[in-house]
Amino acid sequence: MSVPFLDLSAMHNSMRPGLDAAYQRVVDSSSFILGKEVELFETEFAAYCETRHAVGVANGLDALFLVLKAMDIGAGDEVIVPSNTYIATWLAVSYAGATPVPVEPDPHTFNLDASRIEAALTPRTRAIMPVHLYGQPADMDGINALAAKHGLKVLEDAAQAHGARYKGRLVGGLGDAAGFSFYPGKNLGALGDGGAITTNDDALAARLRVLRNYGSERKYHNQYKGFNSRLDELQAAFLREKLRLLDGWNVQRRAIADRYREALEGCGVAVPQVPEWAEPVWHLFVVRSAQRDALAQALANRGIGTVIHYPVAPHRQPAYSELKLGVGSLPVAEAIHDEVLSLPIWPQMSDAQVEQVISACRDAAASL
Numbered sequence: 001m002s003v004p005f006l007d008l009s010a011m012h013n014s015m016r017p018g019l020d021a022a023y024q025r026v027v028d029s030s031s032f033i034l035g036k037e038v039e040l041f042e043t044e045f046a047a048y049c050e051t052r053h054a055v056g057v058a059n060g061l062d063a064l065f066l067v068l069k070a071m072d073i074g075a076g077d078e079v080i081v082p083s084n085t086y087i088a089t090w091l092a093v094s095y096a097g098a099t100p101v102p103v104e105p106d107p108h109t110f111n112l113d114a115s116r117i118e119a120a121l122t123p124r125t126r127a128i129m130p131v132h133l134y135g136q137p138a139d140m141d142g143i144n145a146l147a148a149k150h151g152l153k154v155l156e157d158a159a160q161a162h163g164a165r166y167k168g169r170l171v172g173g174l175g176d177a178a179g180f181s182f183y184p185g186k187n188l189g190a191l192g193d194g195g196a197i198t199t200n201d202d203a204l205a206a207r208l209r210v211l212r213n214y215g216s217e218r219k220y221h222n223q224y225k226g227f228n229s230r231l232d233e234l235q236a237a238f239l240r241e242k243l244r245l246l247d248g249w250n251v252q253r254r255a256i257a258d259r260y261r262e263a264l265e266g267c268g269v270a271v272p273q274v275p276e277w278a279e280p281v282w283h284l285f286v287v288r289s290a291q292r293d294a295l296a297q298a299l300a301n302r303g304i305g306t307v308i309h310y311p312v313a314p315h316r317q318p319a320y321s322e323l324k325l326g327v328g329s330l331p332v333a334e335a336i337h338d339e340v341l342s343l344p345i346w347p348q349m350s351d352a353q354v355e356q357v358i359s360a361c362r363d364a365a366a367s368l
């Protein structure tokens, strides 16, 4: 028996009647763009995140980019981003015409280290973009205090953290705005692309609703050079079905992560650390090993699927060669990208699958 890295079939089979009904509602409505399902999903997702607004958009990258646009952040501006993240965080800044300025993370939590940010600030800095990486909330109090002191905006990249809590408060409402992704493998995933912005700022939400829809408040009257980045009506209908199940799925992810952490402690690979104020939702379960590639191979030999999130740090990607950040310029991120490996974790994993991953991992680590 082998264990794939991710298997969404059990999730979707178990909720087939709900997905079928969602599809039928949309077909019967003959309303496919910005209709009732998007409106209802926005209301329900805002309630879930305990924010005043949610604005549905085409994907997570657009969610982040459109917020920067709506904040008038662009050419000549700098935005603080983590040095270790999925490249979308950086691309959102680049799309807006601004420059991403990387800051190293806390190597134990993989998240932005507030104490390192101040040294990276310049008169051009406009915003800080913490990422709640792998489903673990970033340490927001230090980041928000720094932002308040320097008059900066805070944009959460919550693409991997639907439902995570920081000191009891949900991500999505911890800064000025947050961007979520509903890419299929995310904790709340559509059956295609999707994204949303959450915010408590009425004016920002209103501006985003216009920007995502060609910059027009009234059809064929264009206030801004806007974009076509709308959450699809069909995806919104599927997401409404899934949102009701999200908390249960996150509980299942937590149980698997707790079991992994307990069983893999001390076996030779480093398991993720959780600060006492964090309630992560375990989008990914990421271990660290100096012999990462050998570990991945040993796990593959034992039938366990793994993925590297991510193999190359953004500053080492050819796409960002213009920043001229050579090897060794961001050593914490480079070490992370060289050593991380994600184990299988999805809500419907069976106990037998979890135990198989554990024994293969202990065995593989001992063989290195």
Ligand SMILES: *Cc1c(COP(=O)(O)O)cnc(C)c1O
Pocket (backbone or CB within 6 Å): 059, 060, 061, 062, 085, 086, 088, 089, 131, 157, 159, 160, 180, 181, 182, 183, 193, 194, 195
């Ligand atoms: C998935 C992801 C995004 C982008 O989301 P898409 O919906 O794929 O555009 C942004 N940031 C992070 C950290 C992500 O994991």
